[in-house]
Amino acid sequence: MRNLVTGGAGFIGSHLAEELLKRGEEVVVIDNLSTGSMDNIAHLKPNPRFSFHIDTIMNETVMRRLVKKCDIVYHMAAAVGVKYIIDNPLESLETNVKGTEIVLQLANELGKKKVIIASTSEIYGKDRPGKRKFKEDDDRVLGSTTISRWGYSCAKAMDEFLALAYWREKKLPVVIVRFFNTVGPRQSGMYGMVVPRFVKHALLNQPITIYGDGKQTRSFCHVSDVVRAVIELAKKDAAVGEIFNIGNPKPISIRKLAEKVKKLTNSRSPIIHIPYEKAYEKGFEDMRHREPDITKIKEFIGFSPKMGLDETLKSIIKYFER
Numbered sequence: 157m158r159n160l161v162t163g164g165a166g167f168i169g170s171h172l173a174e175e176l177l178k179r180g181e182e183v184v185v186i187d188n189l190s191t192g193s194m195d196n197i198a199h200l201k202p203n204p205r206f207s208f209h210i211d212t213i214m215n216e217t218v219m220r221r222l223v224k225k226c227d228i229v230y231h232m233a234a235a236v237g238v239k240y241i242i243d244n245p246l247e248s249l250e251t252n253v254k255g256t257e258i259v260l261q262l263a264n265e266l267g268k269k270k271v272i273i274a275s276t277s278e279i280y281g282k283d284r285p286g287k288r289k290f291k292e293d294d295d296r297v298l299g300s301t302t303i304s305r306w307g308y309s310c311a312k313a314m315d316e317f318l319a320l321a322y323w324r325e326k327k328l329p330v331v332i333v334r335f336f337n338t339v340g341p342r343q344s345g346m347y348g349m350v351v352p353r354f355v356k357h358a359l360l361n362q363p364i365t366i367y368g369d370g371k372q373t374r375s376f377c378h379v380s381d382v383v384r385a386v387i388e389l390a391k392k393d394a395a396v397g398e399i400f401n402i403g404n405p406k407p408i409s410i411r412k413l414a415e416k417v418k419k420l421t422n423s424r425s426p427i428i429h430i431p432y433e434k435a436y437e438k439g440f441e442d443m444r445h446r447e448p449d450i451t452k453i454k455e456f457i458g459f460s461p462k463m464g465l466d467e468t469l470k471s472i473i474k475y476f477e478r
């Protein structure tokens with residue numbers, strides 16, 4: 157199989173590229189290195205089944221050439237990270253809507269290539285009383301358009317609508333994967349991702365900074381589990397036209413996460429709290445709890461995460477120590 161991985165120099169994309177190569181497949185990566193890095197794919201370069209292009213998915217001429225040559229597109233490229241989205245709202249919306257439109261349009265035109273669309277748990281939006289677990293057909297509850305974070309949720313929702321419309325109207329085979337918090341080596345802490353930020357500061361004995369009271373919970377899934385699930389779904393005919401949550405359903409509070417990271421790194425870092433508004437923007441809204449309901453993906457491919465949180469954190473600590 158010839159796989160095109162957009163955003164393949166990013167965190168999830170580079171692990172996906174690596175796993176596909178391990179399985180004996182060909183991989184072509186396109187990435188503009190906006191949040192990705194050549195370091196993430198340096199070890200893949202000697203492989204003759206691997207090639208990469210530093211360019212944007214908005215370049216239709218290049219994308220036409222790459223999509224034409226592949227059998228399947230894993231569309232991972234996106235403007236990502238709460239902080240990045242808030243700092244670059246216009247570029248983020250354009251990449252996340254227009255970029256996906258280009259991928260789908262070309263995949264349809266150039267031989268109905270299968271497309272895997274990376275979506276997000278941000279789709280579900282805000283808290284609602286008593287609700288922690290989210291399943292694929294749950295309602296979406298969003299905040300005002302004046303709050304940039306909801307633009308990311310809407311752009312990704314538009315990607316899902318577009319993909320489903322291409323499937324229903326043109327029979328373009330698409331699979332939508334909604335990632336919940338995915339973590340592991342190579343994830344950058346620069347754009348608001350909590351785990352790499354905590355680990356880095358713990359290792360440097362700098363303050364570990366929690367936004368808000370720390371009682372909010374999240375569930376973290378190791379990237380190797382996520383990548384395995386994505387590839388299995390991509391190979392399963394019955395998954396076409398469907399949406400899947402991918403994540404680890406076991407939650408932990410952010411305060412407990414900070415304490416765990418501190419312990420595992422033998423750090424002297426103090427754990428401090430700052431208000432969300434200081435970390436992000438005025439009026440910033442966060443959700444208290446968000447866990448994936450993984451019933452559907454279990455039914456389709458028997459997925460459940462293999463890596464526990466301690467093991468996951470240790471792999472990230474090892475990466476940062478290096």
Ligand SMILES: NC(=O)c1ccc[n+]([C@@H]2O[C@H](COP(=O)([O-])OP(=O)(O)OC[C@H]3O[C@@H](n4cnc5c(N)ncnc54)[C@H](O)[C@@H]3O)[C@@H](O)[C@H]2O)c1
Pocket residue numbers: 162163164165166167168169186187188189190191192193211212213214231232233234235236251255274275276277334335336337338339
């Ligand atoms: N990591 C998570 O927890 C998480 C959660 C939900 C959804 N996702 C989705 O998974 C996908 C991968 O995210 P990630 O965590 O690996 O982030 P990442 O930032 O490491 O990866 C995104 C990659 O896309 C590239 N990119 C951005 N704009 C581009 C453009 N115009 N042209 C070409 N490349 C471009 C970036 O340089 C980067 O390498 C994204 O679509 C993201 O929305 C991730």
